[in-house]
Amino acid sequence: METNIQTLEPVIITGLNTGQEDFDYSMVELAELAQANHMEVIDRIDQVIDRPNPATYFGKGKVEEIRDVADANHVPTIITNDELSPSQLRNLEEGTGCRILDRTALILEIFATRAQSKEAKLQVQIAELQYRLPRLQTSASERLDQQTGGGSGFTNRGAGETKLEMDRRTIQHQISHLRHELAAIDKSEQTKRKQRAKSAIPTAALVGYTNAGKSTIMNGLVRRYGAAEEKTVFEKNMLFATLDTSVRQLTLPDQKRFLLSDTVGFVSKLPTHLVESFKSTLAEAANADLLIQVIDYSDPHYKEMMETTNETLKQIGITDIPMINVFNKADKTEIEFPILEGDDQVVISAKQDASLDLLVDVIKKHLFKDYVTTTLLIPFTDGHVVSYLNEHTNILDTTYESDGTLLTVEMSVQDYHRFGKYEKN
Ligand SMILES: Nc1nc2c(ncn2[C@@H]2O[C@H](COP(=O)(O)OP(=O)(O)OP(=O)(O)O)[C@@H](O)[C@H]2O)c(=O)[nH]1
Ligand SMILES: [Mg+2]
Structure with a gap:
């Protein structure tokens, strides 16, 4: 029985080579990204072309080739090396019969599974929603007002509104809600940063x-x-x-x-x-x-x-x-x-x-390039200064004189300003 073997989703990675220098490298990296997302790359299909087809990204023949290879290998998902426009994504999905995951969506999926802290989760969610917003399907030409009837005055804003418009609005609301939550976390992080800055x-x-x-x-x-x-x-x-x-x-x-x-x-x-x-x-x-x-x-x-x-x-x-x-x-x-x-x-x-x-x-x-090295004479009555210097600075030499402790010290400019009055000329 192979029950404990994790099944990896088979995928084909595809790329448009428009002559960019780092094409091969970015395709190798795309395969690594797919692996990081628990996928198994079973084939790679490239097309050398001057510029992407505005409607389908790949040329027509290539779309058919991808469809055939995916069919023959029972591959449900195709990954593209570039971020696609909403219509390219839709057309390519129709042309190949597969789910299309572009590079952006792939990276977002990886980030979504890796995010641990509240802050990282919020950041990834916001990015995902922003990616989805322009890609919502225009499937619904149906008018919502037909379903909701004359309805209550409050939802009147929705009258004549398509489902698509409503989905967009929902996502925009979600984004601004998440941004608020993130801002609250950022604020406490900022406070922590300020405290650290103060500590010099x-x-x-x-x-x-x-x-x-x-x-x-x-x-x-x-x-x-x-x-x-x-x-x-x-x-x-x-x-x-x-x-x-x-x-x-x-x-x-x-x-x-x-x-x-x-x-x-x-x-x-x-x-x-x-x-x-x-x-x-x-x-x-x-x-x-x-x-x-x-x-x-x-x-x-x-x-x-x-x-x-x-x-x-x-x-x-x-x-x-x-x-x-x-x-x-x-x-x-x-x-x-x-x-x-x-x-x-x-x-x-x-x-x-x-x-x-x-x-x-x-x-x-x-x-520490602007650290200063100097000699300080600390009177015995200011023992606390010696303890501070011991803990916070680099003491290169210590001798005991009749009027106090003589220290050769390397320290920050701030500390130098603080203790400069003890400097021995
Ligand atoms: N042989 C060798 N392996 C290293 C060295 N430094 C890091 N690694 C390995 O490289 C892998 C990645 O190391 P990480 O420190 O997690 O890399 P990172 O830069 O923090 O990566 P991200 O968090 O993904 O940005 C680990 O398996 C490390 O053990 C090195 O000097 N020599
Ligand atoms: Mg790391």
Whole structure:
């Protein structure tokens, strides 16, 4: 008996090759997205063509070919590499007799199954409804007023309204309702962010392509430098393992502290609505002092992935935050690691301690570049200041003089302003 084998839905992936450079790569990725959605790709059909057919996306002959292959293999669902217009979607569905799932809908399905937190769920729901809104079927030319009769005065607005118009209105209501709910959550997140900003602890955000190793790096650093109560995050070899932002505080051996956030991964042609709805999740990155772009160096398409990441960041409006590049998974390549290139690139493996140390060095150089080193003489009567400095700054040297404790200290500009009065010239 094969009862415990999970059945995967068979699908055919299809793509229009209009001469775009990254066509093959995006088709390989489409297959991975399908697998991430518990589907089994049993065939791939491409068409080389100048531009999509406005009515059916593919040319007529190709539509028939797809129908025949789907028929012969009992495939219920066809996946297209691009987002289709509402009429293309409908016509292609009619022409092939299959359910058509375009790239956008596929990504939305994956996000919907992965979303865990209330915030992520709301964001995905909003994006789904926005996708559905222009695609509602015009099936009902029937007038609702025929069914509702002369009816009550309150619903009079519906008189003469088609079912389609009513469906649209319902969805619009749902969207604005969900947006309200999301706004309430955002507000409390904003408050938390403000509190963190006030604490003047610098922040860095891990960004990059899905499956690059962001969460693995986060966990490696949390295990080494996080307080005991700082929990690790979910990491897994699958697309879109992370949909929520997590923030963790790290304290380095020299008492330098910073906040590190792990964010949702990107993929090429990420649906615009989805990017829009995830803006609030990505606010953590937008407010960071440093972006750490994580790249899967073992993937032959890593350059395209970097481009997609940079494009997506631009799309969200994150443009002028300093960024370091982390070429990760070097252990899966022949390339030597850990290696520092210039002052803003490292080649590492997230699973190696020496790599994480090198990464921390680079992060430090960026986050703490305006730290000052000075000598302070703290009178014995101000013992609390010494305890503060012990906990929050990097004390390089301590000697006891007759009039107090003499400390050579490396510290933030804020602390320097606070304790500058003790400076010994
Ligand atoms: N060999 C090797 N595997 C790695 C390395 N870093 C991460 N991985 C693996 O890559 C897979 C994805 O890692 P994650 O950390 O979940 O990736 P992510 O960037 O957080 O992905 P999303 O959350 O989907 O955006 C996991 O199976 C990790 O164990 C590395 O340096 N070397
Ligand atoms: Mg992750």
